[in-house]
Amino acid sequence: MQKHQVSNNTLTMFSASLKGISQVLLIENSVTGLIVLVAISIYSVPLSIITFISSLIGTVTAKIGGADEKLISQGLFSFNSTLSGLATVLFLEGNQRWIIALFSAVIAAIFTAGMMHLTKPFDVPSLTFPYIILTWFLLTASHRLQFFEAINSLVPQGLAYWHLDISGPIDFISGFTKSIGQIYFLDNIWSGLIILAGIFFASRRLGMLAIYATIISLLAAYYLGSERPLLSSGLYGYNAILTIFAVSDVFHNRKKLIPFTGLLAAVISVLITASLDSFLLPYGLPPLTMPFVLSTWLFLFARKLMPNL
C-alpha cells in the first residue's frame, strides 16, 4: 500500500515534469512533453536529459516548498525551470554550467511562486517572466564571476557602434521550421517539425495557429526590413507563436468579438523583438521570450477593460 502510493507519487512527479516541458508551449500534455524531449534529443541527447532534470527539479522544489498540488501536477511550477536549465547550458560554457543549470532550475521554481503572488491581484499569468529575468542575471554575472563563462556570441556592444545591415539571403523554409524549434533554442529544421507534431498532437487548433503565427511573423519581419540571418534562423518567429497561443487560445474566453487580436499581438511581438534586441545590445543579452511575455501581457491586461479584444 505504502509502496503503491510512493510509485503513484513518482508517476505524478514524472507526469508533472513532462507537462512542465509542454507548458513552455502553454500546453498541458505529458505526451507533447515527451515529443519535445525527442526533438531536443535529435539536437543533443545531454541537452534533452538536462531539460527533463530541470523540469523535475522545478517540480520537486515546488513540492518541498509546499506549493499547491494541483498547480504542480499541471507543470506550472516547472516550465520556467525547464527553460532556465536549457538556457544556462546553451549560453554558458565549461562543465560547471551543468551545476549552474540545476541551481537555476531551483531558483526558477521559487521565482515562479513569487511571480504568481505578484500577479494574483491582476488575474494575469506570469508566463515565462521568471526564467527570463533569472537567465539575464545569470548570464550577466559572467562579467564579474569567473565561474560563469558566457559563450562568445553574447558580446556586449554599445548601441552607438551598431550599424543595421539586413543584406544576405533569406531562407523562408528554414525560418519557418526553426521558428518552432527556437521555442526550445533549437536551430534545427527537424527538431522544429517534431515539436510542431507535438503541438498538433495536443490540439489541432494550436497546430494551425503555430503555422499561422510563423507565416505572419516572417512576413512582418520581412516587410519591416529585419536582418536576414535572424529571420532565417527563426529568431523573429518563436515569440509570435507563443503570443498567438496565449492571446487567441489559452487565455481566450471564446466570447471575444474581434478575431484578429492574436494576429495583432503576434506582429507586436516582432516589433518588441527588434526593440529588445537593441535595448539588450550593450549587455550582450538575448531577448529570450520577453517579446512574448510583453505582448501577451499587453492584451491580457487590456482585456480586463476592453472585453471585446
Next chain:
Amino acid sequence: MQKHQVSNNTLTMFSASLKGISQVLLIENSVTGLIVLVAISIYSVPLSIITFISSLIGTVTAKIGGADEKLISQGLFSFNSTLSGLATVLFLEGNQRWIIALFSAVIAAIFTAGMMHLTKPFDVPSLTFPYIILTWFLLTASHRLQFFEAINSLVPQGLAYWHLDISGPIDFISGFTKSIGQIYFLDNIWSGLIILAGIFFASRRLGMLAIYATIISLLAAYYLGSERPLLSSGLYGYNAILTIFAVSDVFHNRKKLIPFTGLLAAVISVLITASLDSFLLPYGLPPLTMPFVLSTWLFLFARKLMPNL
C-alpha cells in the same frame, strides 16, 4: 431617429477625441483641445491633422474594444494615442511614419486599458506611462528594422563619452513659452502662448499654476546648472507644468495641509529630467513625459499614507 443617433454618436466621438487632446494637459475640455490643435497648426498643419486622427483612433479603438463609455467620452482612452501619434511623426522619418503613427495610436489605447487595470489596486492614474514606453520601443526598433527611420538627433552615445557643457546664452523668454509648447513637442513661442490661452480657458487656476511651474522649473534648472540650450528650449519646463497640474489640482482633494507639495514635485521633475537624460543617453531616447509620470506617482502614492502632503 436612427440617423439622429448616428450623428449624436459621431458628435460624441468627435468630442471625446478633442478631450483626448486636452487630457494631455489633464484637462477635460473639448474647446481647449481645439485651441491646442490651432497651436499645433501654426507649427505644422499635417501635424495637427495626425494629432486629431490619432486621438480619434484611440477613441474608436476603445469603443470597438468595449471599454467603459464614460471613460471614453472623457478622452481617457485617447490622450496616450494623441501623444504617440505626435511623437511618432516627429521622431521618425520617411512617409511610412504616418502609417506607424496610426498603428501606434491603436496600441496606445490598448496599452492605456492595460495600465488602467494594472494601477486599479493602487487607486492611482496611469497618466502618460503607456505612450512613453510605447514610443521608446518604437524608436528603439529603428536599430533593427529598416521600416523605422529615427531622426538624426536621436543618436545613442555611451555615458562614458559624455561631457557636460552648460555654456551658451540663456533665453528665459523662449524657455518660458516653449516650456508650455513642449508639452506637445512644439519648439515654438507662439504655439506655447496659444496653448497657455487654452489652459486659461479651461481653468484660471491651472493657467496660473502653469506660469508658476514654468518659472519655478526654469529657476531650478538654472541654479542647478543645467545645459543652457535645453533650458532655453523649454525642455526642463514641460514636465514641471504637468506635474504641478496633477499634484496641486487635478488629483488634489483640497484638504491637504501642505501648500507647497506641488512646487516640490515640480522641482523633482527637473531632477528626474536630468537623470533620465543620462539613463537614456546610451539609447538616444528622449525622456518624453516620464519625469512628470514619476514625480507625480511619487506624490500620489505617498499621499495614501501621508494624507497631508
Next chain:
Amino acid sequence: MQKHQVSNNTLTMFSASLKGISQVLLIENSVTGLIVLVAISIYSVPLSIITFISSLIGTVTAKIGGADEKLISQGLFSFNSTLSGLATVLFLEGNQRWIIALFSAVIAAIFTAGMMHLTKPFDVPSLTFPYIILTWFLLTASHRLQFFEAINSLVPQGLAYWHLDISGPIDFISGFTKSIGQIYFLDNIWSGLIILAGIFFASRRLGMLAIYATIISLLAAYYLGSERPLLSSGLYGYNAILTIFAVSDVFHNRKKLIPFTGLLAAVISVLITASLDSFLLPYGLPPLTMPFVLSTWLFLFARKLMPNL
C-alpha cells in the same frame, strides 16, 4: 503640562530617529542605532551627524505628512532617509552635497510612504528600495546638472570594454569585518566590529546570523571567482547579511520547514551583486543594497505560495 508633552514628543522623535538608523539592519532598537552612530563617528564625525539628521528629517517628514504614528515611532519612515543622506554625502563632492543630503532625506521618506502603498496588496515590505532608486537618480543627475558632482570612482564604462581581472591578494579578515561596516558604507574594520556589537546587543541570534552570512558570502564569492579587492572590501558581504536577517529571522514566521532558505538567499545576493555590478557599469553606479532587496523579495513573495520555504 504642555511643555511636558512637547518634550515627550521630542523624545519620541529622537527615539524614532535612532530606530531609523537601526532599521537599516532590520532592527528596531534605539541603543543599536546609537552604537551605529558611534561606529560611523570613528570613520567621520560629520558623517555621523548627517546620518542622525537625515533620519530625523525622515521622521519629521512623516509626521508633517500625517503618516501613522506607530510606524513612525518604529523608525520605518526614517531608515531610507538615513541611508540616502549617508550615500549622498559619500558619493557626491562639494559642500552643496550636505544640502542635497537633507533634500534626499525628505524625498526618501515620501518615497517610502509611496512604496508602502505599492507593496500593500502583496503583504511584502518595501525594504530599502526607495533609497536605492532615489540615490541612483541623484547620482545620475550629475551628468546633466553642475550642482551634482559625483566622486571620481563613479565612472561610467561600456560593458564592451570591461575585462574581468580577479588577481590580487585576498584579505579574509578585512572582508569579514568590512562586510558588516559596508552596510553603512564604512570601509573600516573597527566600525564593522562596533556595528556587529550593536547587532549582538539587539539580538544574539541576529549577531550569529551576521557572522554566518558573512562567512558564507565570502566563501561563495571566493569560489565563484569574484574580484579580490571587492571581496576584501566587504562589497560582496553586506547584502548577504541583510538578506539572511530578512529571510531567516525578521520576516520569518518560525514555522518554516526548510532551515537553509536564508543561506540560499544569501548566496543569491552574491550572484545578484555580480550581475548588478555589470548592469550598472555603463552608468557608473554602485549596487547599494539592491541585491538584498531583490533576493529578499524573491523569497518573501515565493513564501506566499511555498509556505515551507
